[in-house]
Amino acid sequence: MRCIIIDDEVSARAIVNELCEVTPELEVVAQFPNAVEALKFLNQHTVDVIFLDIHMPFLTGVDFIQTLKNPPRVVFTTSDTDFAIEAYAYEFIVDYLVKPITRDRFLKTIAKLKNAMQPVLAGDTSLEMPELPTEDHLYINIDRRLIKLKYQDILLIEAKGDYIEIKTVDTMHRVHSTLKKIKEKLPESLFMQIHRSYIINYTKIIDIQDNSVLIERNVIPISRSNRPSLMQRLNLL
Amino acid sequence: MLETPNLNYIKEIAGGNEEFEKKFLTIIQHEFPKEKEDYLKLLNGKELEEAAKVVHKIKHKLGILSMNASYKLAIRYEEDLKYGDEKLGKDFLKVLETVEDFILKIA
Numbered sequence: 001m002r003c004i005i006i007d008d009e010v011s012a013r014a015i016v017n018e019l020c021e022v023t024p025e026l027e028v029v030a031q032f033p034n035a036v037e038a039l040k041f042l043n044q045h046t047v048d049v050i051f052l053d054i055h056m057p058f059l060t061g062v063d064f065i066q067t068l069k070n071p072p073r074v075v076f077t078t079s080d081t082d083f084a085i086e087a088y089a090y091e092f093i094v095d096y097l098v099k100p101i102t103r104d105r106f107l108k109t110i111a112k113l114k115n116a117m118q119p120v121l122a123g124d125t126s127l128e129m130p131e132l133p134t135e136d137h138l139y140i141n142i143d144r145r146l147i148k149l150k151y152q153d154i155l156l157i158e159a160k161g162d163y164i165e166i167k168t169v170d171t172m173h174r175v176h177s178t179l180k181k182i183k184e185k186l187p188e189s190l191f192m193q194i195h196r197s198y199i200i201n202y203t204k205i206i207d208i209q210d211n212s213v214l215i216e217r218n219v220i221p222i223s224r225s226n227r228p229s230l231m232q233r234l235n236l237l
Numbered sequence: 238m239l240e241t242p243n244l245n246y247i248k249e250i251a252g253g254n255e256e257f258e259k260k261f262l263t264i265i266q267h268e269f270p271k272e273k274e275d276y277l278k279l280l281n282g283k284e285l286e287e288a289a290k291v292v293h294k295i296k297h298k299l300g301i302l303s304m305n306a307s308y309k310l311a312i313r314y315e316e317d318l319k320y321g322d323e324k325l326g327k328d329f330l331k332v333l334e335t336v337e338d339f340i341l342k343i344a
Contacts, residue, residue: 099300
């Protein structure tokens, strides 16, 4: 796998480079102190993997990936955990390494990269979804804290302008995100959108009446278009 | 009492590669004093948001030198600076001086 390293800290580039050097699958073809120089390089060269810092002058790592037309696999390398949730919104982001990066953690990244590259190596150019960080839960970012939420504890999610409100049995979390984004993270086996503004955990439904469902004490409207798919999911007698 | 920096992490990454270890220490010896200087200039100039960005970089060095408590202090201080709060500055300066002394010793 041909890779490049983008980081404004020389020491950070040196560490990633050293970790790559002892990994036979990786070949570091270039290193850049900023994303602008990397963009120029990528206009003329193709690579398989980018190890990318987030906080950099001129152009941040997050802004950089949005400029890529045909992005290769990206691994974020950062001292900041704040972007972890957003990072997984991009299907080409394979991993998120928090500095200082340990050898063991880097090996896990390589395994993820190999897994993600497999369809390409086999001739299938379609992108594989990155391995998600969890199976039965997700993390939400609130006031720079990552809070773990088990899928089973979530009752419903309501869109409120630029925010979503995630209601659990005990509490409610307000997160700057969209229903579309969180829907991609939630398992279809438990969740479904029943209205423009609502996603519900359909296993938590207490009853359904007319065009609404009752979950705990919340009455949630069902849109006409979503009603048939909800009814199909129910184990009706 | 401040914690003492050590080279455990660097040795782990080097995995016995002495050439890398030496090269890496040289990098830190060049990079850290420059970052410290930049930080102090920005702090004195009351450019606290910019100072926070340098603290962010220094934070990584503290992790590299296995200074866990100082790393946590840097996380708090970086956030505080973004909100114009410099009260952890004195403690952070002590950390910087400890790192500088250590770097001089291993030179």
